[in-house]
Amino acid sequence: MKHFPTLLSHELRMLLVSPATYVAATLFLGFMGLVFIKIVELYGGAPQETSPAVVYFQLFWLPVCVMVPLLTMKCLAEERRAGTLETLLTTPVTTTEVVLAKFGAAYALYATLWASTLGFFLVLRRYSGDERFLDSGPLLGGFLFIAISGLLFVALGVLASSLTRSQSVAGILSCVALATLILGGNALADSPWLEQGLLRPLRAAVDHAHVFGHRDDFARGVIDLRHLLFYASGTALALIFSILSVEAKQLHA
Amino acid sequence: MSAPPPAIEVSRLVKTYGGTTAVNDISFSVARGEIVGFLGPNGAGKSTTMRILTGYLPATSGSVHLCGLPVATRPDEVKRRIGYLPENNPLPEDMRVSEYLYFRGRLKEVSRRQLGPRIDEVLEICDLKRVRHRIIGQLSKGYRQRVGIAEAILAEPPVIIMDEPTIGLDPHQILIVRDLIASLRGRMTVIISSHILPEIEVTCDRVLIINQGRVVAQGTPAELRREIFGQSSYVLEVAGEPAALAAALATVDPGLRAAPTEEATAAGPEEFRRLRLTTARADELGDGIVAALAAAGCRVRAIGREHPSLEDVFLAATRRSWDTVQAAAPRPTPVP
Numbered sequence: 001m002k003h004f005p006t007l008l009s010h011e012l013r014m015l016l017v018s019p020a021t022y023v024a025a026t027l028f029l030g031f032m033g034l035v036f037i038k039i040v041e042l043y044g045g046a047p048q049e050t051s052p053a054v055v056y057f058q059l060f061w062l063p064v065c066v067m068v069p070l071l072t073m074k075c076l077a078e079e080r081r082a083g084t085l086e087t088l089l090t091t092p093v094t095t096t097e098v099v100l101a102k103f104g105a106a107y108a109l110y111a112t113l114w115a116s117t118l119g120f121f122l123v124l125r126r127y128s129g130d131e132r133f134l135d136s137g138p139l140l141g142g143f144l145f146i147a148i149s150g151l152l153f154v155a156l157g158v159l160a161s162s163l164t165r166s167q168s169v170a171g172i173l174s175c176v177a178l179a180t181l182i183l184g185g186n187a188l189a190d191s192p193w194l195e196q197g198l199l200r201p202l203r204a205a206v207d208h209a210h211v212f213g214h215r216d217d218f219a220r221g222v223i224d225l226r227h228l229l230f231y232a233s234g235t236a237l238a239l240i241f242s243i244l245s246v247e248a249k250q251l252h253a
Numbered sequence: 254m255s256a257p258p259p260a261i262e263v264s265r266l267v268k269t270y271g272g273t274t275a276v277n278d279i280s281f282s283v284a285r286g287e288i289v290g291f292l293g294p295n296g297a298g299k300s301t302t303m304r305i306l307t308g309y310l311p312a313t314s315g316s317v318h319l320c321g322l323p324v325a326t327r328p329d330e331v332k333r334r335i336g337y338l339p340e341n342n343p344l345p346e347d348m349r350v351s352e353y354l355y356f357r358g359r360l361k362e363v364s365r366r367q368l369g370p371r372i373d374e375v376l377e378i379c380d381l382k383r384v385r386h387r388i389i390g391q392l393s394k395g396y397r398q399r400v401g402i403a404e405a406i407l408a409e410p411p412v413i414i415m416d417e418p419t420i421g422l423d424p425h426q427i428l429i430v431r432d433l434i435a436s437l438r439g440r441m442t443v444i445i446s447s448h449i450l451p452e453i454e455v456t457c458d459r460v461l462i463i464n465q466g467r468v469v470a471q472g473t474p475a476e477l478r479r480e481i482f483g484q485s486s487y488v489l490e491v492a493g494e495p496a497a498l499a500a501a502l503a504t505v506d507p508g509l510r511a512a513p514t515e516e517a518t519a520a521g522p523e524e525f526r527r528l529r530l531t532t533a534r535a536d537e538l539g540d541g542i543v544a545a546l547a548a549a550g551c552r553v554r555a556i557g558r559e560h561p562s563l564e565d566v567f568l569a570a571t572r573r574s575w576d577t578v579q580a581a582a583p584r585p586t587p588v589p
Contacts, residue, residue: 006359017347083343087404090307090339091360092332251311252270 003093004101011105015071021109024070028063028113035059036120053121053138054219060146061182061211064153065175071109072157073171075102076246081165089250099158099243107154114146138219145218149211152231153178155238162245182211189213258321260285260412260442261306266315268301268466275301277466278315283459285411286439290453291446292567293463299446300340302463303416306444307337320411333362336405336441340416342398346390350381350400353389354407361408371407378436379403380429395426402433406441413443419452431456450563460563462570470570478561479535481569486559487530487539488514492523493551501549505541508532525554 015021039052048055076099079085088098121139160174161167188194189210194203207213214227261283268276276298283289293299304310305317308328317324319331345353351372358368376382379399384392389400398418405413418434419427427449434456437443447453453460454474462470462477470477489511491498502509514527532538539556546553561569 002362003360006356010356014345014347082345083339083341084345086304086309086339087337087343088360090309090332090335090337091357092329092362093360094329250309 001097001100003091004097004104007093007097007101008104011075011101012108015105015109018074020070020074024067025113027070028067029116031063032117033120036117036124040124051135051138053135053142057142057145057215057219060215061179064150064182065178067113068106068110068153068157068178069160069171069174071106072102072154072161072174073167074161075106075158076161076242077165077167077170080249081167085246095243095246095250099162099239099246102161103155103158103239103242106157107150110150110154111147114143114150118143137221141218141221141223142215144223145215148218148228148231149214152181152234152238155235155242156181159238159242159245162242162249181209185210186212257285258318259283260287260320261444262316262318263302263306264316264318266302266305266317267313268298268305268310269313274466276305276312279463279466279468280315281461281468281471283442283444285442287459288434288438288443288445288457290457290460291444291463292450292453292460292563293446294571297464297571298466299463300416303337303414303444303446304339306414307335308332309337333408334410334412336408336410336413338401338405338413338415338418341420342401344389344397344400346388348389349386350389350392351376351385353400354404357404358407361410363408371409375403375407378406378433394421395423398422398426398430402430406437409441411441413437413441415443415445417446417448419447419449427452450567454563462567464571469573470566474563474566477563477566477570481561481566481573485532485535485538486561487542487556488559489528489530489542489556490525490554491528491546491551492525492554493546493549497549498546498551501545501551502530502542505538505545506532506534508534509538509542525552529559 036056039055042048042055043052076085079088085098089095118139156177157174160177161170163173164170185206188206189212193199194206208226208230214224214230217224217227259282261281263282264280266276266279267274279298279302291299291303301310305312306319306324308324308331311325320334322331322334324331348356354372354375355368358372359365363371376385379402381396381399381403384396387396389397392400398421402415402418405415415434419430422430431452434443434445438458445453445457457474459473460471460477461468470481472480499511502511509530509532511528511530514529530542537558539558543553543556
């Protein structure tokens with residue numbers, strides 16, 4: 001991993017000069033700002049039972065499904081299309097270093113963007129003078145969920161980008177994969193037909209991968225080792241498959 | 254002490270993908286400090302061979318050693334010893350020239366302290382100083398090509414592999430690149446593929462011609478001429494009786510064969526004809542031929558010894574390999 005710092009700083013630089021990054025950042029911050037304004041309006045109108053921080057993270061999937069593909073679609077697909085992956089892999093770097101650097105850079109940007117939305121809460125507290133708006137428990141839980149689940153989401157984006165040489169195909173692939181994981185799991189969670197005999201093991205798997213359930217647990221302050229394991233193993237698998245995909249395509253170049 | 258291993262040693266290299274054999278049993282070796290040209294028609298397997306040399310592609314069978322190191326099992330060490338300019342020279346569009354060279358230098362493990370002066374040096378060598386702060390995507394083809402070459406020589410590797418380094422350059426830029434490659438002679442081993450044959454002839458010590466995945470000829474351009482044509486040839490413009498002509502030619506060299514050239518037309522004995530004379534003898538026969546023909550009463554208007562260009566060698570060698578392949582292929586059985 002000798003070249004990882006060089007590659008990571010290069011990737012971060014490349015992300016920072018790419019227009020797609022700024023499109024993703026603007027869309028994301030605009031959308032989250034809008035969500036936040038709606039929450040403030042809602043809580044300004046009538047008292048609510050749940051903390052605003054919990055509501056804030058409820059719509060997390062929408063920006064994830066748009067922002068993650070925008071941040072990751074370029075990373076390997078474009079390099080392969082342009083042929084720069086070949087020049088990169090003929091230097092003494094390994095495929096693992098390249099994939100991890102791309103993942104690291106995209107994840108760093110993803111986490112930074114989410115972290116910057118903490119500013120909304122700080123601004124609200126500053127002007128309202130009310131400590132309750134910065135409900136640290138659910139807020140911390142929510143951001144922790146975003147940070148941990150983000151590992152898997154970004155890794156899936158990198159995997160999608162490693163499968164094709166077209167940026168747009170990679171973008172659509174990762175969008176579909178993320179929507180399937182997040183929304184599909186939610187849709188299946190309430191399906192009664194999964195209760196039937198043979199399908200019961202599938203039911204357990206669906207429950208295990210229920211991202212919305214994880215989010216609620218984190219917001220309540222329940223940090224379950226199984227959830228952590230789910231994201232950690234998913235991330236590792238997605239990255240291993242990305243590395244294999246790059247190497248396999250190299251064999252058949 | 255034993256002699257150092259050759260810079261590149263390829264033995265019985267085979268690469269197949271998807272049922273197609275791109276490289277079929279190639280063997281060659283390149284001495285240290287030598288500049289070797291790699292010639293072949295499109296799809297001959299040049300780029301595939303070069304990619305295998307760099308360790309980017311694995312071979313199906315056979316062995317490749319670079320500076321004595323096996324590419325298949327020690328790719329990391331091999332990659333530290335090569336500079337590679339791929340076909341079409343892909344470069345990141347949105348980096349500045351100096352930033353790109355710095356990034357590549359760091360990847361190639363040049364220390365920070367040495368990298369700055371070394372970048373200045375390669376920018377000077379490749380005449381890129383004026384564009385060092387320009388974005389690569391905005392550079393012209395010639396500059397981009399030179400950025401690729403600068404990158405290949407940046408870490409001063411013992412072996413440099415360039416896939417069509419002069420493609421798309423104007424004659425002036427080709428001259429610069431040619432001088433640049435010539436300046437590496439003796440210090441670095443260079444292997445270049447190109448379609449521009451005079452280019453290879455001027456720059457390279459030795460030429461390898463490959464076709465359909467096989468080495469069809471190799472040697473210095475002069476050796477190749479001898480090997481492929483196996484004879485000297487003269488073009489003669491002469492008028493006179495054919496019988497007298499043949500007799501006169503036989504007195505000079507009994508092995509001398511005369512044949513009308515392609516553009517020759519049927520003509521009477523009084524008209525000038527163009528003949529191509531071929532002989533196995535390598536020494537100069539022009540004076541003897543003129544004297545013998547004059548003595549036999551033939552009028553000679555012009556005589557010149559033909560020097561086949563590398564282009565002719567290339568065409569003849571590739572044609573020969575196609576003939577061999579066709580001859581080896583089983584005849585199709587006639588359909589009743």
